[in-house]
Amino acid sequence: MTQLTHFICRTCGTQFPASEQPPAHCPICEDERQYVGPNGQQWTTLDALQADHHNLIRTVEPGLTGIGTLPTFAIGQRALLVQTPEGNVLWDCISLIDETTITTLKALGGVQAIAISHPHYYSSMVEWAHAFDAEIYLHAADRDGVMRPEASINFWVGETLPLPGGLTLIRCGGHFPGGTVLHWPAGADGRGALLTGDIINVVADRRYVSFMYSFPNLIPLSPAAVRRVVAAVEPFAYDRIYSAWWERVTPTNGKAAVQRSAERYIAAIEREKAPVA
Numbered sequence: 723m724t725q726l727t728h729f730i731c732r733t734c735g736t737q738f739p740a741s742e743q744p745p746a747h748c749p750i751c752e753d754e755r756q757y758v759g760p761n762g763q764q765w766t767t768l769d770a771l772q773a774d775h776h777n778l779i780r781t782v783e784p785g786l787t788g789i790g791t792l793p794t795f796a797i798g799q800r801a802l803l804v805q806t807p808e809g810n811v812l813w814d815c816i817s818l819i820d821e822t823t824i825t826t827l828k829a830l831g832g833v834q835a836i837a838i839s840h841p842h843y844y845s846s847m848v849e850w851a852h853a854f855d856a857e858i859y860l861h862a863a864d865r866d867g868v869m870r871p872e873a874s875i876n877f878w879v880g881e882t883l884p885l886p887g888g889l890t891l892i893r894c895g896g897h898f899p900g901g902t903v904l905h906w907p908a909g910a911d912g913r914g915a916l917l918t919g920d921i922i923n924v925v926a927d928r929r930y931v932s933f934m935y936s937f938p939n940l941i942p943l944s945p946a947a948v949r950r951v952v953a954a955v956e957p958f959a960y961d962r963i964y965s966a967w968w969e970r971v972t973p974t975n976g977k978a979a980v981q982r983s984a985e986r987y988i989a990a991i992e993r994e995k996a997p998v999a
């Protein structure tokens with residue numbers, strides 16, 4: 723009797739279809755937006771993660787709960803549970819799901835829908851969908867990023883998708899063709915919040931954000947791609963930005979931060995084009 727396992731890539735956290743042996747490759751990490759570490763491809767399993775990791779689950783503002791794994795695993799992003807009167811949405815996803823996490827989130831109303839910014843955070847999304855009987859929403863432009871296909875995955879097309887509770891998925895592109903952010907109008911005491919993954923990434927100076935084709939390999943986006951990201955979120959009212967890590971939050975004046983950051987970014991790239999005096 724052979725043992726089938728859903729292996730998880732240690733570098734990007736993506737879970738794969740069941741196999742006897744670990745996969746030979748991780749296409750997510752072999753893509754130039756990620757990397758294979760110096761010791762080659764490494765694999766783990768959900769069981770192994772459950773044995774030596776746990777999730778920190780913390781309210782970050784009323785109606786918004788962060789879920790992040792300790793010690794840090796793979797890319798290290800934290801997911802966010804948005805509570806709305808019409809059902810809860812899990813924004814982005816992480817590799818580790820365990821009984822404590824399921825019990826804690828069920829007490830907050832569970833998860834009706836899972837929406838993910840881009841393939842780097844697809845992680846163990848199918849395990850989460852099964853645990854909460856939730857539907858997954860991914861932009862169709864990033865369909866190739868799904869390593870473990872499943873019936874609960876809905877590929878949406880176009881530029882926006884309304885979700886329950888007044889939430890909207892907004893396709894920005896940029897880092898990935900289907901790069902998506904989530905607009906939460908009730909966030910920030912009703913001033914609105916954007917949940918952005920690293921499609922719009924709050925940087926160390928939280929008055930600024932950045933936009934990259936590859937973060938680990940430091941490959942920038944073109945001015946046209948940055949303008950497209952900014953134009954996609956422009957029609958939405960928001961004051962606060964939550965990007966993919968606990969501390970990467972612009973608490974207020976987020977809309978101005980996006981505008982000034984895009985101007986600075988584009989100016990820096992255009993400067994390089996200027997002839998040397």
Ligand SMILES: [Zn+2]
Nearest residue numbers: 731734748751
């Ligand atoms: Zn990987």
Ligand SMILES: [Zn+2]
Nearest residue numbers: 840842897920
């Ligand atoms: Zn990414």
